[in-house]
Amino acid sequence: MKTHGDEGWEAFPSYLDVLIPITLDFFSKHDIRATYFIVGQDAVLKKNGPALERITRAGHEVGNHSFRHEPWLHLYNEEEVETEIADAEAAIEKVTGSRPVGFRGPGFSISKTVLRVLKRRGYRFDASTLPTFLGPLARAYYFMQSPDFTPDEKKQRQLLFGKASEGFRPVRAHRLNLNDGELLEIPVTTFPLLKIPFHLSYVLYLSTYSPTAARMYFKSALTACRLCNVEPSLLLHPLDFLGGDEIKALAFFPGMDMKGEEKRIRISTYLHDYKKHFQVLPMGEYAEMLLRRGNVALHPCRFPAGRSGQTMKKT
Numbered sequence: 001m002k003t004h005g006d007e008g009w010e011a012f013p014s015y016l017d018v019l020i021p022i023t024l025d026f027f028s029k030h031d032i033r034a035t036y037f038i039v040g041q042d043a044v045l046k047k048n049g050p051a052l053e054r055i056t057r058a059g060h061e062v063g064n065h066s067f068r069h070e071p072w073l074h075l076y077n078e079e080e081v082e083t084e085i086a087d088a089e090a091a092i093e094k095v096t097g098s099r100p101v102g103f104r105g106p107g108f109s110i111s112k113t114v115l116r117v118l119k120r121r122g123y124r125f126d127a128s129t130l131p132t133f134l135g136p137l138a139r140a141y142y143f144m145q146s147p148d149f150t151p152d153e154k155k156q157r158q159l160l161f162g163k164a165s166e167g168f169r170p171v172r173a174h175r176l177n178l179n180d181g182e183l184l185e186i187p188v189t190t191f192p193l194l195k196i197p198f199h200l201s202y203v204l205y206l207s208t209y210s211p212t213a214a215r216m217y218f219k220s221a222l223t224a225c226r227l228c229n230v231e232p233s234l235l236l237h238p239l240d241f242l243g244g245d246e247i248k249a250l251a252f253f254p255g256m257d258m259k260g261e262e263k264r265i266r267i268s269t270y271l272h273d274y275k276k277h278f279q280v281l282p283m284g285e286y287a288e289m290l291l292r293r294g295n296v297a298l299h300p301c302r303f304p305a306g307r308s309g310q311t312m313k314k315t
Contacts, residue, residue, distance in 0.1 A: 015247050019238050020051040024058050026241065026264060030271055034060050034236070035283040037104045037127075039089025040067030043095045043257060056096045061282040063102040063127070064088050071107025072156040073114060074304045081117045089121070102283050104128050107160050107197070108188075113306030115176060115183055125184040125287040126176075127233065130198050132190045133167030143168075167195040174231055174291050175298045184287055184296065189232040191223045199235035200267060204255045207266055218270050224279060231281065234274060240267060 027034055036055050042048050066073055067088040076084065083286050085103070093099045103118050105128035118126055127209050138161040143149070149157070171189050175182045198221040207214035225232045243260030246252045255263070262273055274280065281289070 003204050014045065014048055015238075015242070015250070016042060016048045016051045018243060018246060020054060021067070022260070022264070023238075023241050024054060024060075026267075027060070028058070030268065030275075032271070032275075032280050033282050035063050035102065036060055037063040037065035037102075038088075038092050038096070038100075039069045039106075040084075040091040041069065043088070043091035048295075049095050050097045052092075053097070056098045060129045060306045061102075061284045062096050062098050062100050063090055063283065064092060064100040064123075064243065065104050066106050069106040070156075071105075071109045071160050073105050074111035074306055075156070075307060076111075076113065078113050078117065078306070081111075081113050085114075085117055085121060101125070102127055102186075102287065108162055109160075110164075111306035112178070112301055112305045113115060115178055115301060115303065116180070119178055119181050123183070124291070125186050127186045127188065127283060129166070129169050129185060129187040130197065131166055131169035131171050131187050132162075132195045133164045134197065135162035135166050136164055143189065146187060150309040163257060165197045170299060171195070171228075172250070173233070173286075173296060175296050177298055178301050182298065184290060185299075186233050186283060186287065186290075188235045189225065189230060191221045192228040194224075196221075199237070200240045200270060201235075201237045202257065203270060204240055204266060205262060208255060213265065214266075215269060215273070219273050222273060226277060231286075232274075232278065233286075236267070288290070 038052065043052060064085060065088070067084045073081070073084065089100060101122070101124040103114075103123055103126050105114065108128055108130045110126065110128035115126060135180045142157075142160060143154070169187065171187055171192055173184065176185050188197075188199055198218055203214050203218045206217060222232065224230075235293070239250060239253050239256065241260065241264060242250075243258050243263055244256040246260045247256075250256060
């Protein structure tokens with residue numbers, strides 16, 4: 001709600017008590033262990049504790065999704081980044097009993113500063129890149145849906161979903177050269193060569209026009225991954241599992257005009273196709289497997305530098 005500019009976000013409304021039981025039941029039925037990227041602000045609220053602690057008790061992993069979930073994280077200086085990541089990390093570990101080793105930036109926001117802090121704090125992987133040329137189109141649609149932003153708010157969000165040049169980033173997992181070390185990057189996989197997103201928010205939205213075409217598109221993306229030897233990392237957004245009939249306050253999100261049960265039925269068919277050809281692992285386990293292989297390509301770190309600021313010492 002904060003990112004969208006809606007009133008009432010300061011009260012930190014939450015739907016985790018609805019979402020998490022639904023997703024845990026869903027993953028259990030499909031014999032899947034997943035990685036839940038958790039926002040620190042959600043983790044510090046006592047009302048969310050009972051739901052969040054169920055994640056690790058059910059055998060799933062947890063990741064760091066920043067503390068305040070601001071998609072202008074790339075504008076933070078190093079001191080601000082350190083605080084943002086450390087505070088979320090502490091809150092997540094306290095409520096789930098597990099320290100996150102992976103990070104996903106809100107709105108795919110990332111910078112060299114963020115990556116350096118992650119490396120320094122012992123993170124095994126980052127998962128903040130979306131290699132697609134369509135970021136500016138997604139951002140334009142987002143601004144059309146939120147016409148009341150002030151100039152300052154628009155400036156904060158000017159890189160939301162990334163530049164068109166993001167499409168030149170690799171779709172495969174790779175190591176990033178940070179000069180003072182390396183960090184594994186696991187992108188949200190896009191359609192190889194075409195660089196079109198196929199994570200489930202996109203597929204579900206397409207299915208509102210044609211369920212058959214949506215499933216064919218998803219299966220085509222998986223086939224392209226197999227032909228190009230890409231092991232796909234599939235993003236599932238929380239609202240992929242919920243409908244407007246269950247969370248009315250988030251009706252602005254694309255696809256929320258579909259009932260939650262219908263969404264989950266469609267996701268089941270997509271995950272059936274996914275599991276048919278790929279072994280499904282939590283991202284931390286997949287990262288460990290990649291690092292053991294020792295043949296992951298090394299790429300230069302071409303990200304915004306972030307703002308200058310105090311350099312934090314390792315604690």
